Amino acid sequence: MHPDTVGKWRRRFVAVRLDGLIDEQRPGRPPSIGLDRIEQVVVTTLEQTPRNATHWSRKSMAARSGMSKSTIGRIWRDFGLKPHLADTFKLSTDPQFIEKVVDVVGLYHNPPERAVVLCVDEKSQIQALERSQPVLPMMPGMPERRTHDYHRNGITSLFATFNIADGTVIRELHRQHRAAEFKKFLITINKTVPADLDVHLVCDNYGTHKTPQIRAWLARHPRFHMHFTPTGSSWINQVERWFGFLTEQKIRRGTHKSVQSLEADIRSWIADWNSNPRPFIWTKTADEILESLARFCRRISDAGH
Structure with a gap:
């Protein structure tokens, strides 16, 4: 961390002890999507496939989760998920x-x-x-x-x-x-x-x-x-x-x-x-x-x- 960040938290701890380590109320609208719903999208993307396709699209995952396509896209970007891409590999069977x-x-x-x-x-x-x-x-x-x-x-x-x-x-x-x-x-x-x-x-x-x-x-x-x-x-x-x-x-x-x-x-x-x-x-x-x-x-x- 930056030294200024460390200094800020030390000062808050000195002032109000353990209560000073709790995040203060943040400005702005609270998140509308909870972590449990985000987790559900990630797990579904990794472990399941849609009924009538080989992989998820933003549209199909949005219909499954009840979220918007843009929200699904943000979640996939945050977790590095790209269901539309597939790469190739081959394991060598050479005994040596x-x-x-x-x-x-x-x-x-x-x-x-x-x-x-x-x-x-x-x-x-x-x-x-x-x-x-x-x-x-x-x-x-x-x-x-x-x-x-x-x-x-x-x-x-x-x-x-x-x-x-x-x-x-x-x-x-x-x-x-x-x-x-x-x-x-x-x-x-x-x-x-x-x-x-x-x-x-x-x-x-x-x-x-x-x-x-x-x-x-x-x-x-x-x-x-x-x-x-x-x-x-x-x-x-x-x-x-x-x-x-x-x-x-x-x-x-x-x-x-x-x-x-x-x-x-x-x-x-x-x-x-x-x-x-x-x-x-x-x-x-x-x-x-x-x-x-x-x-x-x-x-x-x-x-x-």
């Missing part, structure tokens, strides 16, 4: 989940000396899309508008590594997404990273990363060390967050009449990124991640599902 989390997060917090840690993955099936009609530009009070339909003009795949130390990116674009292309990308990484450094690659469990061809290449290049993320846990691979930036800033709303145009835009965006790279700061420890997952599982178990 704990070992892989400890391994990968350990690399993020304590990277080996004389080594580079690279998060690698492929963003496959990037489509060169052209809207069927010209885009209407943004105007005051009106967002940019585009047609829902489009023409497909081909696809490409981006192979990329994200350096956890400095945020720089090594990239290649290929029209196909096979072990042969991944091997070419490994050769590019090998040529790019100084020869006196070990290379630790964090990647997912996609089949192209584990073929006999790739295993043979890795055996001939002992400075490469593979670290696999748990199955279904792409969130732990930092390059996935970087892919999100690329998608949001360049691909999602881009218009491309050809694959060549799409690839040129991707190369230009990555070159601009590498001129001012930004590494991500990984804060969670492996223990914190595992404890958070344990709490999540307990919530599911307690729900009886």
Whole structure:
């Protein structure tokens, strides 16, 4: 508390003892909705669903509780309740989940000396899309508008590594997404990273990363060390967050009449990124991640599902 607040209550206690700690009558109209009714709205929102819908709306909750829609909206805002929103999740069933989390997060917090840690993955099936009609530009009070339909003009795949130390990116674009292309990308990484450094690659469990061809290449290049993320846990691979930036800033709303145009835009965006790279700061420890997952599982178990 602020020192002035503490001083005020101390003075009131000295003056009238315990009676001085009771709130004085406040000006204005007293609340028309009691705490019990607010509690009822919150509990109903969390534990029940309406008879003819999958979730509550302000209108349906207002009809159920006898309150106005604006009052329901204020209560939901105060308690951070958003019945209209739903998110997705998936729990990994990898039997080596704990070992892989400890391994990968350990690399993020304590990277080996004389080594580079690279998060690698492929963003496959990037489509060169052209809207069927010209885009209407943004105007005051009106967002940019585009047609829902489009023409497909081909696809490409981006192979990329994200350096956890400095945020720089090594990239290649290929029209196909096979072990042969991944091997070419490994050769590019090998040529790019100084020869006196070990290379630790964090990647997912996609089949192209584990073929006999790739295993043979890795055996001939002992400075490469593979670290696999748990199955279904792409969130732990930092390059996935970087892919999100690329998608949001360049691909999602881009218009491309050809694959060549799409690839040129991707190369230009990555070159601009590498001129001012930004590494991500990984804060969670492996223990914190595992404890958070344990709490999540307990919530599911307690729900009886």
